[in-house]
Structure formats: C-alpha cells, structure tokens
Amino acid sequence: MTLMDTAQTTSTNRGFRAFTARHLDRLTARAGLSPDERLAVRAVAEVLPFRTNNYVVDELIDWSAAPADPIYRLMFPQKDMLPEEDVDHIAGLLRRDAPRQEVQQAAHRVRMRLNPHPAGQMQLNRPVLDGHVLEGVQHKYRETVLFFPRQGQTCHAYCSYCFRWPQFVGEPGLRIAADDGGSQELVDYLLAHPEVTNVLITGGDAMIMSAAVLRQQVAPLLALEQIESIRIGTKALAFWPRKFVTDPDAGDLLALFEQVVRAGKNLAVMAHFSHPRELETPIVEEAIARIRGTGAVIRTQAPLIRSINDAAEVWESMWRKQVRLGMVPYYMFVERDTGPADYFAVPLARGYQIFRDAYAAVSGLARTVRGPSMSTTAGKVCVDGVVELAGRKVFALHLIQARNPDLVGRPFYAEYDPAAVWLSDLKPAFGDRFPLEESPDPEEPVC
Known part of the structure; x- marks a missing residue:
C-alpha cells in the first residue's frame, strides 16, 4: 500500500488522536524494530518527549521506508540519541519493571546533562x-x-x-x-x-x-x-x-x-x-x-x-x-545546543554549503530566507561563508538580530574549523574575543 493509498483510506478519520509513549511499542514494531530495539526507544522516550498523531502516522510517514524514512526519524526517538550507557541503564530498569519513581529519577539525571535551557x-x-x-x-x-x-x-x-x-x-x-x-x-x-x-x-x-x-x-x-x-x-x-x-x-x-x-x-x-x-x-x-x-x-x-x-535538494524543494x-521562506536554523544535539548537528561548514547550494538553485522570490542562523545568547548569528583573509581561512559571520542593537549587521570572523557545530566551538580570527562578547551583561533582567 502506498502512502497516498493509506491517506485515502483514512481520509474520513478527521478527528485528532494523539499517540504517546504508551503507544511506542506498537508503532515501532510497525517500523520493523526488534524487541530489544523497541525497548531502547522506550528508554530514550523516558528522557525526551514523544507525541505524534493520526495525521502524521497515516498521511506523512512512509512506513515501507521506516525506520529510515525522514518523517519517521523526525517523530520517533532513536536509541543513538543518548549515550549508550544511559540508554542501557534505563532500558534495564524498564525490563525489570522497576518502580516508576526510580525510572523517573534516572531520566531526570540524564536530562540535567543535556543543557535543557x-x-x-x-x-x-x-x-x-x-x-x-x-x-x-x-x-x-x-x-x-x-x-x-x-x-x-x-x-x-x-x-x-x-x-x-x-x-x-x-x-x-x-x-x-x-x-x-x-x-x-x-x-x-x-x-x-x-x-x-x-x-x-x-x-x-x-x-x-x-x-x-x-x-x-x-x-x-x-x-x-x-x-x-x-x-x-x-x-x-x-x-x-x-x-x-x-x-x-x-x-x-x-x-x-x-x-x-x-x-x-x-x-x-x-x-x-x-x-x-x-x-x-x-x-x-x-x-x-x-x-x-x-x-x-x-x-x-x-x-x-x-x-x-x-541535503540541498531537500531545502530547494521546500523553498520552491x-x-x-x-x-x-524565512530562516534555516542551526540545531540548538541542547537535548540530543550531537545526534542531529550538522557542522557549520557543511551547513553553509547546503544553504548556499539550495539558495543558488531557487529564484529571488525564495531568497528571503536567511541562514544558517544560530540562536545564541547574544542574538541570531548567521554564517555568511568561508573566506580567506590575511592568508587565513575563516568563517564570515554577522548578527541578524541582537539583544544589543548596535551589533546588528556588523561582520566578524572566526577561525575555520570543519568540525565546529556551534558558536562555542569557534575561536575569534582577529582579536581575543567576538564583538558579541563585548555586549552589555546579558544576565541583567529587562526592566
């Protein structure tokens, strides 16, 4: 049965139905996961939230391609999202039907290591x-x-x-x-x-x-x-x-x-x-x-x-x-440095190339989009490209938006690092600090 056939057979079922962690075992079995794999997914869902609905399940996910299907991956926890030892520990608790409080305490400890804010x-x-x-x-x-x-x-x-x-x-x-x-x-x-x-x-x-x-x-x-x-x-x-x-x-x-x-x-x-x-x-x-x-x-x-x-063709298709x-089209963001960020992150250099290739393939009407953009403490930092200045390969950056308006639009530069995935991974190319680090104390509440 094709994805469209599935949509047609469910077209009369228009009422909202949510699926939560208690439905995970049945849904992941539909994706062909083994019992041990399904248990690992349930362990991850003790730490990170899971919720989907009948529209996504019936009309968006291509179950014939799951678990590799991108919409499936968009919705469902993956066992590799968390450190293996954490997944194994929580899976062990679930396997022996440990008291609910013990499972919750274990999940809480993992969450606190995931930079929740x-x-x-x-x-x-x-x-x-x-x-x-x-x-x-x-x-x-x-x-x-x-x-x-x-x-x-x-x-x-x-x-x-x-x-x-x-x-x-x-x-x-x-x-x-x-x-x-x-x-x-x-x-x-x-x-x-x-x-x-x-x-x-x-x-x-x-x-x-x-x-x-x-x-x-x-x-x-x-x-x-x-x-x-x-x-x-x-x-x-x-x-x-x-x-x-x-x-x-x-x-x-x-x-x-x-x-x-x-x-x-x-x-x-x-x-x-x-x-x-x-x-x-x-x-x-x-x-x-x-x-x-x-x-x-x-x-x-x-x-x-x-x-x-x-992939550039995915973004080109979306924007078109x-x-x-x-x-x-408004923003392509860089994945935030929280939760399973290491699992989903794309290096800034590759992210910029994906953005540029997609941007170059669309008309001017789609070039309203900005990115790749990092939502940092100081504001939205955009990666403008990789250039050579004074014989050095550097990232060109600027703030699209900033808590300190004086910083908006001012270019600055970071040492090129092909593995960097976030601003905190970068070092200033010229000088000992980025301009955004010279902004007023961000700890001050707005009053």
Missing part, C-alpha cells in the same frame, strides 16, 4: 514590572517580546530534535509558561515599554489552543497602537493542518485572524516545516490557502537536521513549494 532561555530576557518578574514572558530583543501562554504548552506532535523539549517532559522547573492572568501582565508590560512593536505568541505551539483561548491572548493586543506585528509560532500546518480546515472551531480561528488584520496589525504565522513531504497533502494546501485568505502572512522556518533534511503556495 540553551542560551539561558530560562533565565535571560525575563521582564520585570513593578519589581515582579513576569513568568512566561521574554523581552528577547528591543522591539520583540515573546509570550508563552500557559494553555499553549504542548504541540500536536513533537519533533525529535525540538530545542524546547524541556517544556514537554513533565518537570515544572524546566517549563516556561505565563501565570493565570499573564495576558494582562503582558499588556501592562508593553504599555510600560513603547519600544516593543512585535509580540510573538509561542510555546509549545500557540495553535494547540482553541480559537476562544487564543482570542483571549490576542484581543488585548489589538488595542495597543504601538504593536505593529503579532506573530504566532506553530508546527500545526505540518502536523495538524485540519486545525484550519475541519476542526470545529476552524472558522472562528480564521475569523480571529481576519480581525487582527482589520485592526491594522501585521499577522505573521511562523510556520515550521522540516521536510517537503509536510507540504504534499491536499489538506495542507487548503489550510495554507485559508490562512492567506484572512490577510495573514505565512513565514517558514526550520533547523538543518542530520538524517532528516541535511513554499513560494508556489504563497509562503515566505
């Missing part, structure tokens, strides 16, 4: 209002604030490489989420900071919320003249496009989008697409058309991930299809 995302950029630190709000850049509604702290499915995996593992100390009443605190903070013109509603996935709940977060922003743009971060177009087409509140959701546009705000749906197959079903095309029909703009982004999309569907 890269770039200090739990501590930095935390706004202060009247002496009170606002939970679930980050003043990321001078003009941009991120808002994490409490109700949006999950997703329709979890990418295996997600840099926000700590949001989903059931440890309250690792979650970023607004308190009840957070939307009013956000408004109060924005009024006190007229320099903020953009709000990004994120999570998790903002589209996991019902239209009614999302309206509660968005409507107060429409009365603020200073707000020019409202962004909504989501993977729903890839993992649950029925949200915008057949879900019971799809019409209400699109009406909310229209209301935002009528209020004179730029509404940007920041859509996460990791692979061209996520753009191939008829329902995703319909969802995209419906969103665009409201006046919203869809911008697309994803990280470069080894074994899933680390996105442009044809009326979306705007």
